Amino acid sequence: MKTTLTINGERREIEAEARVTLLDALRHELGLTGTKKGCDHGQCGACTVIVDGRRINSCLTLLCAQDGADVVTIEGLGEPGRLSALQAAFLSQDGFQCGYCTPGQICSATAMLGELEQGWPSWVSESLEGKAPVTRQEISERMSGNLCRCAAYPNIVDAIASVVDARLAEAAE
Template sequence: MKTNLNVNGEDRTLDADVRTSLLDALRMHFDLTGTKKGCDHGQCGACTVLVNGRRINSCLTLACMHDGDEITTIEGIGTAPDLSALQAAFVAHDGYQCGYCTPGQICSATAMLEEFRMGWPSNVTDDVTASPDVTLEEVAERMSGNLCRCAAYPNIRDAIMEVAEAKA
């Protein structure tokens, strides 16, 4: 099935079986290997990408469901010579350790900071009628869908907090 996607600002056409996940389309058809296949069941967050600005687990959705959508992968957030603020903070705070979960962590954190900007509450937000404060508790809750086997969570949270405070 032909599917038109805008991937990292570039219009791309995918001609693949309708059962092809968005994750497999990105990795195997478009050679964008930054997005990782972890559990392939939506439990680890390694495959997190942004679809129209919102974070999703790309292993749980079919590519053909995203015809016309804007997909942002880690490659679209920043590159080695031009890191995003979050990528630079992950490096500065040693929030990547083995690095396998890092692309999903950064994609998720990018969307999470936008959720804060829009005033979206989380499960731990005390007053859901007010814009939530960026706290360690809020960040931990909002990033709970992204697992890190190296247990770099304190460093990941510190990196996110640094960027969040700079945007405030």
């Protein structure tokens, strides 16, 4: 079955069986190994990628179900010497230890910042309308689908908060 996607800004056609997951296609068909296979059950978030602006667990979606989609992986967010703000913040705030979950964490955080900008509430948001204040609790709740077995959570939240703070300061100028 042929599936056409835009992956990290490049149109790609992939020929694969109907049962192939997006995660396996990214890793094995395209060689984009930044996206990790963790639990293969959608419980850890290591395989998180951004599809049409929303974060998803790529281990839970079939490749063919994403025909025509725009997919962004960790490789599409930045590269050595040209890191995204979140990638740089994870480095400066020690938001990783072993690094295995880091690509999924950064993809999830990237899409989460978009959700915040659009005013999407979370379980801990005080109101269902308007933009939620970006507190540590808000960040933690929104990132709860991404596990870190090394327990770098405080530093992950610090990294995300530093990007939010920098954007707020930039907007105030």
